Amino acid sequence: MPSHGLAVCWFIPEEDALRHPVRWASLALALVPVPVAAQSLPLLHPVNPVAEARSGVYFQPLVPRGPGWRVATGLDYASMVEIGLRSITDTSYLLDAEVLRLNLQVTRDLSPEYFVTGEAWAGGAYNGFLDGFLDWYHGLFGIVYPEREGRPHNRFRYFYENADGVRTGFSRRGFGLGDLRVGLGRRHGEVAQSVLSVTLPTNTMGDGFARGVPSFSLLNTYRAELTRRLVYEGSASVGYTPRHGPLSRYQDRVFFLGTSGARWRTVGGLWSFANLYLHSPYYSGTGAGQLDRWDFTIDFGWMIRGKSGREFRFGMTEDLWPGGPAVDANFRLGYAF
Numbered sequence: 001m002p003s004h005g006l007a008v009c010w011f012i013p014e015e016d017a018l019r020h021p022v023r024w025a026s027l028a029l030a031l032v033p034v035p036v037a038a039q040s041l042p043l044l045h046p047v048n049p050v051a052e053a054r055s056g057v058y059f060q061p062l063v064p065r066g067p068g069w070r071v072a073t074g075l076d077y078a079s080m081v082e083i084g085l086r087s088i089t090d091t092s093y094l095l096d097a098e099v100l101r102l103n104l105q106v107t108r109d110l111s112p113e114y115f116v117t118g119e120a121w122a123g124g125a126y127n128g129f130l131d132g133f134l135d136w137y138h139g140l141f142g143i144v145y146p147e148r149e150g151r152p153h154n155r156f157r158y159f160y161e162n163a164d165g166v167r168t169g170f171s172r173r174g175f176g177l178g179d180l181r182v183g184l185g186r187r188h189g190e191v192a193q194s195v196l197s198v199t200l201p202t203n204t205m206g207d208g209f210a211r212g213v214p215s216f217s218l219l220n221t222y223r224a225e226l227t228r229r230l231v232y233e234g235s236a237s238v239g240y241t242p243r244h245g246p247l248s249r250y251q252d253r254v255f256f257l258g259t260s261g262a263r264w265r266t267v268g269g270l271w272s273f274a275n276l277y278l279h280s281p282y283y284s285g286t287g288a289g290q291l292d293r294w295d296f297t298i299d300f301g302w303m304i305r306g307k308s309g310r311e312f313r314f315g316m317t318e319d320l321w322p323g324g325p326a327v328d329a330n331f332r333l334g335y336a337f
Contacts, residue, residue, distance in 0.1 A: 056215030084288025098128025170208030
């Protein structure tokens with residue numbers, strides 16, 4: 001599940017007006033071949049393990065027409081502390097971890113109307129190193145974060161305990177492979193698309209991190225160029241994942257996602273973007289609010305975009321509903337060409 005974050009992708013600046021601070025990006029990107037059209041907003045996946053282990057739904061930006069293969073890479077590094085209390089002294093759910101996701105997506109047109117997508121990712125879950133920095137960051141801006149009080153710094157913990165006192169715990173994971181994804185997309189004119197997406201159970205990180213079964217999603221995206229400087233992009237998607245694993249009695253199987261975002265040219269080749277992300281609950285009846293509630297997030301940041309279609313993006317994602325599933329900080333980097 002997304003939250004505080006940083007997103008990045010690379011592109012050549014499109015105007016001479018973009019000066020000294022980003023000329024290094026222009027030089028680097030001039031060495032990358034095959035110019036292609038750019039996606040308007042970044043891909044957005046949940047990175048919280050309890051979300052990744054359930055839903056296959058994510059935000060898929062509009063895929064523009066273009067020749068050859070198009071590639072988007074991304075890196076997410078997230079820190080999170082979630083504590084679900086059944087009473088003042090009874091912890092029913094705890095997730096204290098830092099997670100890594102390295103993502104690769106490719107797309108290719110089959111015709112002017114149809115295209116295919118493929119996606120692979122790898123990552124892990126760790127003790128981490130960011131807790132001290134996040135305590136300082138929250139204190140700097142006066143953010144109250146009681147979940148971090150009393151928790152040791154940089155110590156992994158992940159478990160759920162049901163009302164009968166049965167506890168299911170999960171250990172940290174080193175670097176492993178995530179679920180592979182394939183999709184078939186159809187464009188509806190120039191402004192909309194639908195993608196039928198399937199994930200395959202290739203995740204090697206096991207219970208608590210992997211779905212363990214295929215998932216199926218229908219991802220619908222709409223885009224409107226409101227002005228030459230402002231582009232809107234939204235989506236309405238639905239997915240299905242069969243129940244699997246030790247928490248199967250609490251797992252939801254049907255999921256809904258709505259997003260609404262825009263990018264606008266700030267100055268020269270520098271654009272700003274923001275994207276609201278609202279996902280239905282991943283679990284029901286656990287007694288832990290962070291598992292049973294909606295996931296509400298904003299992804300925002302900036303991008304350097306060139307006429308070639310290459311982009312460099314950097315920004316943050318922020319949890320807008322602290323009582324729901326989320327991560328404290330998710331730093332995201334990426335490159336698309």
